[in-house]
Amino acid sequence: MSDTSATSHVAPKTYRSSPLPDLKLFMWLFLASDCMFFGTLIGTYLVYRGRSLEGPFPIDVLDIPITTVSSFVLLMSSFLMVLALHALRSGNIPRFRLWTFGVAFFGAIFLGFQVFEFSTFVQEGLTLNQNLFGSTFFVLTGTHGIHVTIGVLMLLSILILSYVKPMTSKDSLFLEVTGLYWHFVDIVWIVIFTVIYLVEFA
Amino acid sequence: MSDHKGSSVATYTLIALVLGVITFLEFAAIEWRPDWISTGWLVFWLIALSVVKFYLVVAIFMHLKDDENTYSGFFTTGMVLALGTFVVLGFLFTLRSVLPVWANHNAPEVITGKDSHNEEHSGGHGIPHEISEETIATIETDGYSRPLQVILDTPRPKNQGALKITPPTPNTGGFDINFKPHLPELHKSQGPEVNNSSTPAQNGDESKEEAKQPISHNNVANFDSALALKSFNENCSACHQNTGLGLPGVFPPLTEHIANIYNSSGGREYLIHVPLFGIQGPIEVLGKNYNGVMAGRQMVSNEDIALALNHAVTSWGNLEKLNTFSPFLPNEVAKIREKSLSASDVYELRQSRQIP
Numbered sequence: 001m002s003d004t005s006a007t008s009h010v011a012p013k014t015y016r017s018s019p020l021p022d023l024k025l026f027m028w029l030f031l032a033s034d035c036m037f038f039g040t041l042i043g044t045y046l047v048y049r050g051r052s053l054e055g056p057f058p059i060d061v062l063d064i065p066i067t068t069v070s071s072f073v074l075l076m077s078s079f080l081m082v083l084a085l086h087a088l089r090s091g092n093i094p095r096f097r098l099w100t101f102g103v104a105f106f107g108a109i110f111l112g113f114q115v116f117e118f119s120t121f122v123q124e125g126l127t128l129n130q131n132l133f134g135s136t137f138f139v140l141t142g143t144h145g146i147h148v149t150i151g152v153l154m155l156l157s158i159l160i161l162s163y164v165k166p167m168t169s170k171d172s173l174f175l176e177v178t179g180l181y182w183h184f185v186d187i188v189w190i191v192i193f194t195v196i197y198l199v200e201f202a
Numbered sequence: 203m204s205d206h207k208g209s210s211v212a213t214y215t216l217i218a219l220v221l222g223v224i225t226f227l228e229f230a231a232i233e234w235r236p237d238w239i240s241t242g243w244l245v246f247w248l249i250a251l252s253v254v255k256f257y258l259v260v261a262i263f264m265h266l267k268d269d270e271n272t273y274s275g276f277f278t279t280g281m282v283l284a285l286g287t288f289v290v291l292g293f294l295f296t297l298r299s300v301l302p303v304w305a306n307h308n309a310p311e312v313i314t315g316k317d318s319h320n321e322e323h324s325g326g327h328g329i330p331h332e333i334s335e336e337t338i339a340t341i342e343t344d345g346y347s348r349p350l351q352v353i354l355d356t357p358r359p360k361n362q363g364a365l366k367i368t369p370p371t372p373n374t375g376g377f378d379i380n381f382k383p384h385l386p387e388l389h390k391s392q393g394p395e396v397n398n399s400s401t402p403a404q405n406g407d408e409s410k411e412e413a414k415q416p417i418s419h420n421n422v423a424n425f426d427s428a429l430a431l432k433s434f435n436e437n438c439s440a441c442h443q444n445t446g447l448g449l450p451g452v453f454p455p456l457t458e459h460i461a462n463i464y465n466s467s468g469g470r471e472y473l474i475h476v477p478l479f480g481i482q483g484p485i486e487v488l489g490k491n492y493n494g495v496m497a498g499r500q501m502v503s504n505e506d507i508a509l510a511l512n513h514a515v516t517s518w519g520n521l522e523k524l525n526t527f528s529p530f531l532p533n534e535v536a537k538i539r540e541k542s543l544s545a546s547d548v549y550e551l552r553q554s555r556q557i558p
Binding site: 020024025028029031032033034035036038039040042043044046047049050051052053054055057058059060064065068071072075076078079081082083086179180183184186187190191193194195198199201202 | 211214215217218221222225226228229231232233241244245248249251252255256259260262263264270272273276277279280281283284285287288291292295436437440497500501502503
């Protein structure tokens with residue numbers, strides 16, 4: 001089904017050297033640049049790791065069981081994301097709505113965990129300017145949280161759109177691109193979960 | 203759109219299941235950590251598992267495996283640049299400790315040492331007697347190379363920063379073992395078993411004569427005192443003050459006190475426990491009572507802990523009070539670190555050894 005929609009979209013444009021959809025190309029380019037963004041933030045965290053003069057230190061505040069659950073929730077949201085795209089491509093709109101809502105909901109749960117985590121840390125005395133750990137940790141995980149928030153908003157807007165007008169192949173592309181963004185946010189968390197949380201307790 | 207061939211709901215479900223299982227395994231490895239796995243290997247496996255998760259999501263969920271190569275090219279470029287940024291960032295912070303080693307590449311080697319604790323830390327990676335310059339370049343640390351070590355260091359033996367025996371040169375990292383015959387009591391102290399049997403210091407009479415000579419910085423200059431001071435200031439002086447006097451009634455003094463501990467039986471080894479695991483319980487120091495909690499500093503590297511201890515033990519007139527002195531070495535700290543005690547355990551140790 002995707003072939004027909006691709007040709008109908010691409011054919012009229014005469015000066016196109018690549019048959020790839022612009023939006024998807026743009027998203028991959030953006031994700032590549034986001035790689036560097038997060039690479040720098042994680043690198044900075046590691047460079048300053050263990051250099052805080054005052055507590056709280058990572059080992060005092062990080063909570064592995066809770067973070068494992070939130071990591072699992074985010075991973076499963078990625079699973080729902082592929083199901084949502086699959087459903088939309090198969091023309092199963094109710095399923096698509098269900099899964100898309102599921103992704104946004106799981107994303108919101110993840111954010112809830114993060115809000116809980118941040119407020120717990122602040123109660124334990126870890127703030128953005130308490131020590132190097134606080135600065136680098138909050139900037140890194142906060143940036144990731146903002147990414148998740150944007151992802152949730154994108155998903156909800158697609159969901160709302162599906163009630164306003166009939167879904168077209170263009171919307172399928174938009175959902176696919178949103179999915180790429182969502183999975184990327186997920187893999188960034190995979191790295192953060194290992195490097196910042198798990199390795200600290202190894 | 204994309205071809206997305208070969209990926210069905212069943213595939214997605216399977217991948218999701220695998221991702222879930224891997225996450226649980228990671229959690230289990232930390233929460234119910236098996237005794238037999240070393241920290242290095244655990245870190246290695248954790249990173250390996252996360253790489254698998256990363257790959258599965260990118261290849262299957264993001265369809266990169268079956269999609270246009272252009273996308274893969276974009277993403278790979280981004281990843282390579284990110285890793286490059288990452289490595290360069292780490293390298294910038296490591297450069298200061300690595301450069302002097304390169305600069306001293308032609309320095310004559312005196313003795314090549316072999317540490318008696320090597321075997322048990324090496325975990326199968328046997329350490330040769332002759333250590334190449336490259337090895338030293340990577341294992342000499344002054345605390346600036348920790349971040350990269352965490353990621354890159356995992357499968358290789360750790361904490362061998364003190365193995366090389368070279369003539370004392372400035373800025374070769376924190377440690378430079380160059381035990382000279384004029385510290386004969388090294389051999390009977392509880393310090394590291396330094397295998398320098400080829401030196402002429404074994405003669406008993408000679409030893410006794412020389413032992414009476416006052417110990418000074420000149421004949422024990424086998425750790426970098428500037429780095430030791432730096433480590434102490436970074437990790438200890440907030441409480442114990444850079445005068446070593448502490449705050450009476452709140453933070454015990456190190457001046458005089460740490461020399462007494464060092465001289466006591468079992469005191470030298472006990473000293474390594476305190477910065478690592480902290481101490482909690484009522485103690486009396488030089489006639490004053492203290493009942494606070496000192497938090498352990500497990501995030502500080504073995505090198506820095508050894509350096510800070512060396513600074514405390516040799517400063518503020520402490521060195522003159524010592525009966526004997528051999529510098530703390532990173533591998534000694536590593537050995538104690540493996541005990542993973544609590545602050546209360548250290549207190550019990552202090553009581554049982556009747557540390558002053």
